[in-house]
Amino acid sequence: MSEQGDSEREFDIKWADEAVHKEPSARARMLAERWKHDPPGPVPFRPEPDGRRHGRRLRGRGSGRIRGERSPWVSVVIVFGFMATVILLLGYADFRG
Template identity: 65%
Template sequence: MSERDDQEREFDLKWADGAEHKEPSARARMLAARWKENPPGPVPFRADPEHVGSGRRSSWVSTAVVLGCVAAVIVLLGYVDFRGAY
């Protein structure tokens, strides 16, 4: 691209950014039309504790699973390195 094309493009971007009225996106228009007829109900910021996750697992169970996987990978890598030394 030439320098003149860059200047024209920059001018177009400044012109577009400086527009007084900016049209909303298609999704915003679709949601506005849908919500005009059927407004959405209130949604809490955070979910209820009884609905969080898949089941009632304690956090320590998830921690134990992750640490067990990390330990298994460390042992596996050590075994592979030990076998490769001979």
């Protein structure tokens, strides 16, 4: 490392990353202290859905669609339609030229 003053070395990120001991975050310290007295219970790998998933309804529930939601097949049709249009336009341009 080049000659640096103490104030510059203090904020050097490489120097900080190479530290042997890293202090845990405030949240980690808070949870460790809380769990000493009251350990958390078991948590399932995938919790039961509560009826909403990222702003969408679960499949099979409800009859209508939520505003802005569309089938994944619509995206597939749009992509293939765009590709077919480009291919046809390129073929037409080659045919004319």
